[in-house]
Amino acid sequence: xxxxxxxxxxxxxxxxxxxTFAVAVLxxxxxxxxxxYLILSLAATAGLFFLAGADFVGxxxxxxxxxxxxxxxxxxxxxxxxxxxxxMKSDAGDWVIGFLAGGALLATLIWAAVSxxxxxxxxxxxxxxxxxxxxxxxxxxxxxxxxxxxxKESGYLFPFEIVSVHLLxxxxxxxxxxxxxxxxxxxxxxxxxxxxGTDQN
Amino acid sequence: xxxxLSELSVFGFRVCPWPxxxxxxxxxxxxxxxxxxxxxxxxxxxxxxxxxxxxxxxRLGPTRVGGxxxxxxxxxxxxxxLTKEDLMPNGADGLLFKLAPYISFCAAISAFIAIPFAGGSxxxxxxHLNAGVFFVLAVLGLEVFGVILAGYSSASKWSLFGAxxxxxxxxxxxxxxxxxxxxxxxxxxSMDMVVIGDMQAGWFTNWLVFHDPFTFVTFWVFxxxxxxxxxxxxxxxxxxxSELVAGFHTEYSGLRWSxxxxxxxxxxxxxxxxASILFLGGWHGPVPVASLLGLGGESSGSIGWFLAxxxxxxxxxxKGTLGVCIMMWIRWTLPRLRIDQVMTTCLKYCTPxxxxxxxxxxxxxxxxxxxxxxxxxxxxxxxxQIKEGWDATKKQPLAAExxxxxxxxxxxxxxxxxxxGERPIFLSSGERL
Numbered sequence: 027x028x029x030x031x032x033x034x035x036x037x038x039x040x041x042x043x044x045x046t047f048a049v050a051v052l053x054x055x056x057x058x059x060x061x062x063y064l065i066l067s068l069a070a071t072a073g074l075f076f077l078a079g080a081d082f083v084g085x086x087x088x089x090x091x092x093x094x095x096x097x098x099x100x101x102x103x104x105x106x107x108x109x110x111x112x113x114m115k116s117d118a119g120d121w122v123i124g125f126l127a128g129g130a131l132l133a134t135l136i137w138a139a140v141s142x143x144x145x146x147x148x149x150x151x152x153x154x155x156x157x158x159x160x161x162x163x164x165x166x167x168x169x170x171x172x173x174x175x176x177x178k179e180s181g182y183l184f185p186f187e188i189v190s191v192h193l194l195x196x197x198x199x200x201x202x203x204x205x206x207x208x209x210x211x212x213x214x215x216x217x218x219x220x221x222x223g224t225d226q227n
Numbered sequence: 228x229x230x231x232l233s234e235l236s237v238f239g240f241r242v243c244p245w246p247x248x249x250x251x252x253x254x255x256x257x258x259x260x261x262x263x264x265x266x267x268x269x270x271x272x273x274x275x276x277x278x279x280x281x282x283x284x285x286r287l288g289p290t291r292v293g294g295x296x297x298x299x300x301x302x303x304x305x306x307x308x309l310t311k312e313d314l315m316p317n318g319a320d321g322l323l324f325k326l327a328p329y330i331s332f333c334a335a336i337s338a339f340i341a342i343p344f345a346g347g348s349x350x351x352x353x354x355h356l357n358a359g360v361f362f363v364l365a366v367l368g369l370e371v372f373g374v375i376l377a378g379y380s381s382a383s384k385w386s387l388f389g390a391x392x393x394x395x396x397x398x399x400x401x402x403x404x405x406x407x408x409x410x411x412x413x414x415x416x417s418m419d420m421v422v423i424g425d426m427q428a429g430w431f432t433n434w435l436v437f438h439d440p441f442t443f444v445t446f447w448v449f450x451x452x453x454x455x456x457x458x459x460x461x462x463x464x465x466x467x468x469s470e471l472v473a474g475f476h477t478e479y480s481g482l483r484w485s486x487x488x489x490x491x492x493x494x495x496x497x498x499x500x501x502a503s504i505l506f507l508g509g510w511h512g513p514v515p516v517a518s519l520l521g522l523g524g525e526s527s528g529s530i531g532w533f534l535a536x537x538x539x540x541x542x543x544x545x546k547g548t549l550g551v552c553i554m555m556w557i558r559w560t561l562p563r564l565r566i567d568q569v570m571t572t573c574l575k576y577c578t579p580x581x582x583x584x585x586x587x588x589x590x591x592x593x594x595x596x597x598x599x600x601x602x603x604x605x606x607x608x609x610x611x612q613i614k615e616g617w618d619a620t621k622k623q624p625l626a627a628e629x630x631x632x633x634x635x636x637x638x639x640x641x642x643x644x645x646x647x648g649e650r651p652i653f654l655s656s657g658e659r660l
Contacts, residue, residue: 058323058380089361093401
């Protein structure tokens with residue numbers, strides 16, 4: 027028996043970081059700093075997933091939330107960082123409504139966490155007896171239609187295909203929307219034979 | 228590692244009297260190795276870049292510091308940077324300005340957590356992740372935050388322009404990069420980098436770059452996108468010195484500036500190692516020296532196993548360094564692209580080519596599941612025995628139950644899959660039932 031139970035230490039570390047920076051997002055007034063704190067909070071959440079042995083979900087969290095969305099967020103923030111938007115001020119009424127809504131949600135979650143039996147923690151001896159299972163491959167297999175844990179069940183091939191086709195359409199649509207809408211007349215074609223280069227930004 | 232340390236004793240004294248100390252020491256050893264790899268790597272690569280650029284431009288480069296070849300030039304540079312004044316512009320956002328270089332550097336070294344340096348049943352890897360490739364890709368995309376924050380917080384137009392370009396570039400190049408990575412993942416049937424590397428064991432004919440014509444093209448698209456995603460010339464729009472002074476690091480000086488450079492060289496090294504593991508056999512050389520000499524074996528701890536792993540480590544580092552050298556060669560040969568040309572390369576060329584190659588590789592793999600080297604040779608039998616280990620910890624089902632399961636699978640027309648952690652590598656063949 028070890029003096030320190032490391033999973034608990036790291037859980038508190040990651041959980042504490044996520045909560046601290048989530049509060050920092052609220053307290054901060056500068057919009058870019060808010061985005062920065064949000065990045066740290068979401069990254070700490072990814073750390074929680076890794077700690078739980080969910081490699082794939084953790085990497086997803088990094089890729090989608092931390093990587094993709096926040097690059098776009100920071101990108102948008104910089105485009106709109108005019109003088110009057112740099113410092114955001116919220117008045118007392120906003121704070122009251124915010125606290126009411128957030129407090130109600132927090133109370134519900136805490137009540138649920140305490141009252142639902144399946145969510146109760148286990149003793150340390152039980153926790154140490156558990157083995158970590160790697161989940162990425164079973165997840166992938168079930169998405170292409172084969173359940174590793176229960177081969178008699180069918181997988182999730184159809185929803186997966188719908189999402190894939192949807193994302194492909196989004197990719198093509200984004201490229202289509204971002205193209206240069208330039209009218210090419212015959213004169214322009216003659217004078218400028220190689221009209222390569224579309225201004226993307 | 229932690230277990231090894233806690234049981235280690237030197238001259239009768241136990242190295243770790245308490246088990247928790249062993250965990251801390253094991254973590255420190257991994258972290259120290261990774262940080263040293265990045266830092267010493269940067270030291271060597273900066274010197275190499277000076278020498279290579281000099282040779283390409285018909286100069287000599289550094290010749291004096293440290294005796295021959297100026298091999299200590301980077302250390303002298305580092306000392307100079309240490310003594311420089313740490314400046315910050317007046318209108319800068321102090322916190323973000325100071326943090327930005329560290330964020331870049333942290334992202335660059337985090338990628339090495341999941342990169343294996345030697346394979347087998349006991350791979351040399353800091354953290355054996357089940358979705359290793361995906362993790363490395365996700366972390367490599369985080370380096371852009373340091374650049375964006377640096378550009379924003381510098382309170383300088385040049386820096387902001389550089390950061391905006393970087394953001395646009397990284398977001399668009401992630402798409403074709405991801406599509407290229409999917410091809411080897413699909414052929415290996417696993418996102419575990421150890422498995423992807425180990426299935427290319429043996430001669431160079433087993434390397435995934437030679438698997439079929441489509442993977443061969445994919446490799447070159449991957450190299451292009453990787454160069455773009457780490458902001459190397461000809462894609463270094465973020466620090467275009469002919470237009471933007473120095474882009475996002477215009478306002479930085481001294482040690483903070485050097486952190487950006489360490490991050491850049493670190494991520495160059497990590498994408499090169501990623502390319503070598505995904506396409507170029509990873510820790511397996513072009514000629515299987517270790518197995519020809521009779522080294523290796525499954526038992527961890529024997530001298531032969533250690534030598535074989537060391538050889539693998541050398542292979543990975545050598546391939547990574549070669550990749551970095553190729554990036555330098557490209558940088559000092561090609562002129563910088565315009566921003567619209569960068570976007571055209573990504574959206575009009577890399578993405579469609581990667582998509583078509585993915586489709587082609589899928590069809591090829593479906594039709595010739597057990598062939599490699601452009602369909603000329605077959606995979607060795609050992610490839611089918613590589614285990615990913617995701618199911619190994621589970622209790623094995625009873626024989627009758629397993630048989631019933633198998634019968635059910637056949638009846639349902641499912642493809643072959645073993646239940647005991649054996650990797651279902653060639654799902655489409657059906658020959659492994």
